[in-house]
Amino acid sequence: MELTANDALNILREVMDPEVPVLDVVALGIVRGVEVVGDRATVRVTPTYSGCPAMRVIEREIEAALLRRGLREVTVQTVYSPPWTTDWLSDEAKERLRGYGIAPPGKVADTPLVALGPTVRAAVACPYCGSTETTLNSEFGATACKAIHVCQACRQPFEEFKAL
Amino acid sequence: MSDSDLFEYLLRLGDDRLVLGHRLSEWCGHGPILEEDIATANIALDLLGQATLFLRLGGQVERKGRDEDALAYWRDEREFLNLQMLELPKGDFGFSMMRQFLFSAFSHFLLEELTRSAHADLAGIAGKAVKENRYHLRHSSEWVLRLGDGTGESHRRAQASLDELWPWTGEFFRQDEVDLMLQREAIAPDLEPLRKPWEDLVRELLQRATLTLPAAPMRMAGGRQGRHTEYLGHLLAEMQIVARSHPGATW
Numbered sequence: 001m002e003l004t005a006n007d008a009l010n011i012l013r014e015v016m017d018p019e020v021p022v023l024d025v026v027a028l029g030i031v032r033g034v035e036v037v038g039d040r041a042t043v044r045v046t047p048t049y050s051g052c053p054a055m056r057v058i059e060r061e062i063e064a065a066l067l068r069r070g071l072r073e074v075t076v077q078t079v080y081s082p083p084w085t086t087d088w089l090s091d092e093a094k095e096r097l098r099g100y101g102i103a104p105p106g107k108v109a110d111t112p113l114v115a116l117g118p119t120v121r122a123a124v125a126c127p128y129c130g131s132t133e134t135t136l137n138s139e140f141g142a143t144a145c146k147a148i149h150v151c152q153a154c155r156q157p158f159e160e161f162k163a164l
Numbered sequence: 165m166s167d168s169d170l171f172e173y174l175l176r177l178g179d180d181r182l183v184l185g186h187r188l189s190e191w192c193g194h195g196p197i198l199e200e201d202i203a204t205a206n207i208a209l210d211l212l213g214q215a216t217l218f219l220r221l222g223g224q225v226e227r228k229g230r231d232e233d234a235l236a237y238w239r240d241e242r243e244f245l246n247l248q249m250l251e252l253p254k255g256d257f258g259f260s261m262m263r264q265f266l267f268s269a270f271s272h273f274l275l276e277e278l279t280r281s282a283h284a285d286l287a288g289i290a291g292k293a294v295k296e297n298r299y300h301l302r303h304s305s306e307w308v309l310r311l312g313d314g315t316g317e318s319h320r321r322a323q324a325s326l327d328e329l330w331p332w333t334g335e336f337f338r339q340d341e342v343d344l345m346l347q348r349e350a351i352a353p354d355l356e357p358l359r360k361p362w363e364d365l366v367r368e369l370l371q372r373a374t375l376t377l378p379a380a381p382m383r384m385a386g387g388r389q390g391r392h393t394e395y396l397g398h399l400l401a402e403m404q405i406v407a408r409s410h411p412g413a414t415w
Contacts, residue, residue, distance in 0.1 A: 050292055051213020080217070080288025083295060113272065113298065114265075114305035114369045139299055140203035144210065148199065164295050 003071065008034045008041050011069050015061050019054045019143050020161070022100040025062065029088030032079055039072040046084045049144040049164070086163050098127045103149065103160040124160050126151035134158075165345040170283070171226045172245065172342050173352060175235070176388055178218035179246035182236055183396070184267060185211030186403050190254050200257070203303060207264070210296045217289045237407035241390075241397045248387040249332035251396040258311045258318065259325040264304035266329060269365050270336045270358075271297050277353035286351065305369050312373025319374065326370070327378050334381035336362070340388060 003011075012031055017023045025031050025045075033044040043062055047055050063074045086105035089097075094104035103124045111121075123132040131153035139162065141148045146159040188208035195201025219232035230238075250267065254260045275297055278290035311322040337355045346352035370377055386392070407413075 047213075047292065049210060049213060049296060050217055050289075051209040051211070053209075080285060080292055083288070083291040085295075111298065111302065113301055114269070114365060115302060115309050116369065116372050117309075138199040138203055139303060140199070140206040142202070144206055148202075162299075 002038070003036055003041075003069065005034045005036045007069075008036050008043075008066060008071070011065050012043070012062060015058070015065050017054060018057050018061075020097070020100070020102065020145075022096045023089075023093055025058060027090060027093040027096070029086075030058070030084060031062075036071070039070070040075075041066050041071050041073070042075045042077060044077045044079050046079050046082075048084050052144050054143075084164070086161065089161075097161055101127050101158060102146065103127045103158060105161045105163040108163045124149055126154060126156065127158055128156050129154040165349045165351070167225050167227070169342050169345045170351065171222050173346050174218050174222035174225060174286070176245045176342075178215045178222060178232075178235070179244050180215075180250055180267075180271075181211040181218065182215035183244070183246040183399065184250040184264075185209075185215060186399060187250065187252075187254050188260065188264070191257075191260065196257050204260070207300050207303070210293075210300065214289070214293045214296070217292075221285055221289065233407070237404045241392055241400055243390060244392065244396060244400070245388050245390060246396075247332070247335050248384055248393055249329060249335065251387075251393060251399055252329075252332070253395055255325065256321060258307070258321050259328070261304045261307035261311070262322065262325040263329055264300060265308045265369070266333055266366065268297055268301040268304055270333075270362055272301055273358040273362055274353070274355070277358065281352065282350040308369060308375075309373045312370070312375040322373065323375055326375055330378040331382040332384045335384045335387055338385055338388065342388075 009026060009031070012034070013024045013026045015025045017025065017028055028048070030045050030048060031043065032046050035042045045059060045062065059076045062076055066074045085108055087108055089105065097104045103126070106122065121136060123134055125132050126134050129151060131151055133152040134149045135152060137148040137150055137157070139147045141159050145161055145164070147162045148157065149160055150157045185208045188204050188211065191201065191204040193201065195204055216232045219235045223230045223232060223235055249263060252263070272294065275290045275294035279287050279294060281287040281290065308322065311318040313319070337359050339355050343352055343355065347354055367377060
């Protein structure tokens, strides 16, 4: 049975981001197109962050997932334009993040270029207790895509998938 | 414009980020607090990622079979085309943050222009990098503000860092025939109009940080032509030793 591009896309919904294993690569918004001709597929992928070390793993897993389902040749092409943005995450994907304990990204807003005073940012709701009594600890976390916050209400440190 | 002009231009963009990324990575395990250790490592990773993309594209343009690793690990000092400021030793944390601020601000205006480059891949990479760079610029500006307008000791050291770094910024806006060739094809922007927005932004932040702008920059130059300070050779020795000791090794 021949796979259609849509079948291939559905297969990719089973390929998870190794660093955020509740998000598949389609929900993450990095799959920019799939073409299937006979038993050959081309998948266009755009990186999240330029230096994200997970990208190479993800590309290999995309290839492996499609080869396992009977395709003979899989090409993963990197495209840069338009650049990936967290605005591409669906509401459902954001809920999955929250359930996993990571605050979902807000809208990419016009943040100030430089800090001309103490920076005030909209409070990020704690994914555990929902309180907005939270403090930003650092805009850089355990991976390129996450910031670190602390919830003052439940005393829980938590990560935020930061808007990009 | 020839492919070799474009190749050289991509090396300049890539080498700036490779060398600064390496310097920042030296803070890994040595940050003043854990959050800053993580932040500098993250920013270094972004810069290495951007360097990878620019150098990979450079290798494709050159068409001699060199990929980003070959360009990073197998070129010698005189073949590196980064700005000299970026190879200076990391200094104290305030020095590293001041350099990051001055360069990230320059990078912001340059990358914004490059998103409109007539070269689609270059524009695409710039479009990605400029978003990451906003985080770097905001982070370093917070530190310049905090240290400049902080204690007597932090103010003194922030001013000393600024005084030491300022002359090196002259190289940011220097242009040569490579720039002009690419400008003719609308691939690269004219740097001269970027000078004022950069200066305005830097001046405003430094004023808030109670720091005094040094006198007009000396025009340090040479990095774009492969002339470097004594520091780059040492940096490359450390960066390249493993790749050169075990050619072709994989893990």
